[in-house]
Amino acid sequence: MSAKNIAQFLKVIAWVIFIGTCIKAGALLLNIGIAEWVQPLATANLYDGLNLQPLRQYNELYYWQIASSVLFVFVLQAIFGWYLIQLAQVLQIDEPFTQPVAKYLTKLGQTALVLSIAALLTNSMAKWLDKFVPVLATVKAHNPASAEILVLAAVLFVVAYIFQRGIALQQENDLTV
Numbered sequence: 001m002s003a004k005n006i007a008q009f010l011k012v013i014a015w016v017i018f019i020g021t022c023i024k025a026g027a028l029l030l031n032i033g034i035a036e037w038v039q040p041l042a043t044a045n046l047y048d049g050l051n052l053q054p055l056r057q058y059n060e061l062y063y064w065q066i067a068s069s070v071l072f073v074f075v076l077q078a079i080f081g082w083y084l085i086q087l088a089q090v091l092q093i094d095e096p097f098t099q100p101v102a103k104y105l106t107k108l109g110q111t112a113l114v115l116s117i118a119a120l121l122t123n124s125m126a127k128w129l130d131k132f133v134p135v136l137a138t139v140k141a142h143n144p145a146s147a148e149i150l151v152l153a154a155v156l157f158v159v160a161y162i163f164q165r166g167i168a169l170q171q172e173n174d175l176t177v
Contacts, residue, residue, distance in 0.1 A: 003093035011088040018081030025074035032067055051138050058133040066129065066139060069122040073143055076115040083107045097166035105163055109156035112149050120146035 028047040035042035035056075043053040043063070050070065056063035087104035122143050123136075130136035 007088070007091060007093050010091070011085070014081065014084040014088040018078065018085050021074065021078040021081045025071065025078050028071050028074055032071065048142065049138065050142050052135065054133045055129065055135045062129055062133075066122070066126060066135065069118065069125060070139065070142055073115065073118050073122060076111060076118060077144070080108065080111045080115060083111055097163055097170050099167060102160055102163040102167060105156055105160035109153050109160055112153035112156055115144070116146045116149035116153055119144050119149060 024047070028050070031042060031046045035046060040056075041053070043056045044051050046052055046067070052063055052067060055066060083104055087101065087108065090098065090100040090104060092098065123140060123146065126136045126139035126143075
């Protein structure tokens with residue numbers, strides 16, 4: 001497989017990830033709106049089995065905290081997909097050490113770090129609320145594992161640093177010629 005084919009494949013995968021996460025976030029936002037203004041019983045299946053109806057019956061504020069936290073995580077996943085598309089657009093396989101590539105690698109790392117923290121807070125809040133209303137299982141099923149995303153963020157930051165260093169060496173090399 002040639003370098004050009006790999007770049008095209010990366011672009012297609014990035015678009016699939018972005019579109020999928022946008023659909024996921026949009027579907028949850030739409031269903032939250034329907035549950036609020038049209039049919040309150042829709043909280044029993046907000047998105048793909050996300051059942052927050054017992055939580056809403058227990059406490060409306062806690063329901064909104066969990067629902068908005070899960071939605072925030074979904075939106076962050078879509079933002080991550082968007083930065084992945086941007087990275088795929090500027091990545092040139094024959095000359096990868098460019099400033100835009102390093103910039104988008106850093107943005108991906110930052111987004112993954114915020115996503116990890118948001119997922120951790122959402123899971124912690126659900127764990128605490130599980131003492132009163134059973135919501136932990138349904139929230140955890142729709143929330144990414146924060147530890148794995150934190151490792152991804154660390155790896156992305158290291159790769160971004162390597163790219164920054166590669167750019168500096170490349171510029172230094174260009175000056176010596």
